[in-house]
Amino acid sequence: MSQVLDTPPPTAGAAAETPARLAARYGLTVSGARPSLSEYIRQLWARRHFITAFATAKLTAQYSQAKLGQVWQVMTPLLNAAVYYFIFGVLLGTKHGVPDYIPFLVTGVFVWTFTQSSIMAGTRAISGNLGLVRALHFPRAALPISFALQQLQQLLFSMAALVVILLCVGSPIGISWVLAVPVLTLQFTFNAGISMIMARMGAKAPDIAQLMPFVLRTWMYVSGVMWSIDKTLKHSHLPHTVMVLLQANPAAVYIDLMRFALIDSFHADQLPHHVWAYATGWALLVGVGGFIYFWKAEERYGRG
Incomplete structure (x- = not known):
């Protein structure tokens, strides 16, 4: 004789209980769900030591296989500046009419490299x-911010070499050098924001990293790294x-x-009107906007 065990039918209330209600009853949440913006900022601040340590470790490991080690942190931008000096300053004559062209060029190369490297690192x-x-x-957002911080640390090494160059060419130490601090703060905010924008775009379309060198090279040529925008605009008939x-x-x-902060011969009349408003506006627009843009896709990173 066989014995049949019947499972009692579910009650009407249990049958109507959805997975969402079950999750709410037991306090379950979606894995990797995007937190609120304020909670996201709190989580980032709680991991500030990780961000700093990660950036420092990446910078230390960058040249760990090279015999000269961390010397390349200064040598790389200096060699780039030397190449640009020969091509643009000597062959194309952009140094004519620009006082203290060597510190003018080196400052441009160092500051531009900070932005360029932040974008390239952020893209990946x-x-x-x-x-x-995934682990x-x-x-x-800790990742693109830490990469931007790594490039800021790289720039600080390079600035030490720039100070030596300025002293060698006879540029005196002035109170205006203090302005480098707010300039770097605004530029870091801008770089971190654009790094987060590129990080989200690169996460969805990794091939964009192959395109960025061409975009950045074009951007560099129109940014006055090797030539004086003020001098060129005064003698041009470009559209307004x-x-x-x-x-x-x-x-x-x-x-x-x-350049205005560090080079004594670079005067305020060479700056565009409302330059500090431009600098602050770009930092807030790209920094805050890039952070929100990145946060919007938080739950999608690492999936697929």
């Missing part, structure tokens, strides 16, 4: 660290719109402000 911040993104739970775009270009704004 998610797509190049998928193992870390650990942390606010993903083009002139405004050249002067409001964020890369050119931060480069010119740094």
